Amino acid sequence: MKLVNLFSRNQSTHPNQNTSRRRLLRTMGISSAAFGATVLGATINSSAARATDSSPQLTAQDTNTTVAQTQDRATRNNKPLSGQVAIVTGGARGIGRAVAVRLAKEGADVAICDIADQISSVPYPMAKAQDMEETVRLIKAEGVRALSVQADVRSRQQMESVARQTIAAFGKVDILVANAGVLTFGWLHEMSDAEWDDVIAVNLSGVAKSMQAVIPHMRKHRYGRIVVINSCNSRFGSAQSASYNASKWGVLGLVKCAAVEYAKEGITVNAINPTGVRTPMIINEATLTWADPNNPSPAAIENYLRNSLNAQNVGLIEPEDVAAGVPFFCSPDSRRITGEAMDIAAGANVRWNS
Numbered sequence: 286m287k288l289v290n291l292f293s294r295n296q297s298t299h300p301n302q303n304t305s306r307r308r309l310l311r312t313m314g315i316s317s318a319a320f321g322a323t324v325l326g327a328t329i330n331s332s333a334a335r336a337t338d339s340s341p342q343l344t345a346q347d348t349n350t351t352v353a354q355t356q357d358r359a360t361r362n363n364k365p366l367s368g369q370v371a372i373v374t375g376g377a378r379g380i381g382r383a384v385a386v387r388l389a390k391e392g393a394d395v396a397i398c399d400i401a402d403q404i405s406s407v408p409y410p411m412a413k414a415q416d417m418e419e420t421v422r423l424i425k426a427e428g429v430r431a432l433s434v435q436a437d438v439r440s441r442q443q444m445e446s447v448a449r450q451t452i453a454a455f456g457k458v459d460i461l462v463a464n465a466g467v468l469t470f471g472w473l474h475e476m477s478d479a480e481w482d483d484v485i486a487v488n489l490s491g492v493a494k495s496m497q498a499v500i501p502h503m504r505k506h507r508y509g510r511i512v513v514i515n516s517c518n519s520r521f522g523s524a525q526s527a528s529y530n531a532s533k534w535g536v537l538g539l540v541k542c543a544a545v546e547y548a549k550e551g552i553t554v555n556a557i558n559p560t561g562v563r564t565p566m567i568i569n570e571a572t573l574t575w576a577d578p579n580n581p582s583p584a585a586i587e588n589y590l591r592n593s594l595n596a597q598n599v600g601l602i603e604p605e606d607v608a609a610g611v612p613f614f615c616s617p618d619s620r621r622i623t624g625e626a627m628d629i630a631a632g633a634n635v636r637w638n639s
């Protein structure tokens with residue numbers, strides 16, 4: 286690749302646009318949607334999807350919902366995101382659950398996906414199937430439709446199946462919140478290949494694969510809102526979290542590239558960078574011990590954040606504080622904002638200069 290291309294801000298017409306459009310339409314055709322699709326030997330857990338499908342709110346007619354019908358529902362419900370359809374990755378718990386519930390409160394139908402399984406290099410317990418069920422319950426309690434698909438963001442095929450299942454159930458995808466993430470820690474020279482590779486695969490490549498799964502559909506409809514839950518660790522270096530920080534710095538580059546590639550097609554791509562958040566990723570024995578081996582307690586990490594990182598008088602912020610930023614990037618008010626990274630960081634952001 287020539288340097289001029291690598292650094293180019295040129296937003297000219299997408300190369301091979303016609304060819305790729307034909308190919309993408311074929312790939313994303315609703316006719317190819319199938320519940321319980323088997324991909325690369327891995328079966329997307331359709332039991333979660335079917336369990337949700339049995340909801341009285343989701344009928345056979347809903348499966349054929351058109352964009353026009355969905356917009357009609359929007360007018361009736363009169364909430365900011367009524368008639369919109371969102372996918373939230375890593376939606377079983379933590380920030381992903383808060384985002385899913387917030388989007389539901391705003392009126393959107395929400396599909397969550399989550400691995401709901403352990404990745405062996407991750408030193409704390411990851412989400413379980415029951416966590417997905419709880420998020421679905423909370424979404425439905427807001428009076429909108431919910432879909433739940435067990436899927437791994439590291440698999441492009443599984444993420445394409447999530448997109449197809451969402452389109453089959455709700456007619457379209459307007460919003461992607463790429464939130465799934467994991468944390469490993471340790472000195473770089475001691476880090477195992479798995480501790481490095483798994484974090485990059487989930488936090489960086491997983492965001493790219495989630496985008497790849499929905500962008501063809503969004504291009505077809507010339508509309509999309511992509512929000513990545515990134516981290517303020519994309520703004521600085523810190524000891525013993527090289528894989529995590531590197532993945533999050535990488536996401537900023539990915540967000541800016543995707544923003545420019547699809548800017549002329551009605552798709553915006555933005556990131557949110559939270560400071561420390563009170564979620565199971567942080568409040569667990571392994572993370573608390575890493576943060577302060579002499580005092581592995583929530584109080585210790587709260588004190589560190591309050592006294593050494595955040596400007597405001599707060600330690601861990603709440604998942605709902607992060608979720609509050611998402612509807613803005615999905616609303617008409619932000620239609621001229623793309624390629625942006627917004628810090629929700631209790632003022633930690635005063636410490637960096639861009």
Ligand SMILES: NC(=O)c1ccc[n+]([C@@H]2O[C@H](COP(=O)([O-])OP(=O)(O)OC[C@H]3O[C@@H](n4cnc5c(N)ncnc54)[C@H](O)[C@@H]3O)[C@@H](O)[C@H]2O)c1
Pocket residue numbers: 374375376377378379380381398399400401402411412413436437438439464465466467487488491514515516517558559560561562563564565566567
């Ligand atoms: N908690 C924090 O302090 C904090 C701060 C800044 C950014 N973040 C980021 O916010 C996002 C959410 O983190 P959280 O704190 O809610 O963590 P969490 O561990 O509570 O939730 C993450 C969810 O992602 C799911 N997940 C992990 N790997 C997956 C995969 N391969 N495929 C599908 N799902 C997968 C997990 O099962 C879990 O349900 C992450 O990207 C994280 O890096 C968290």
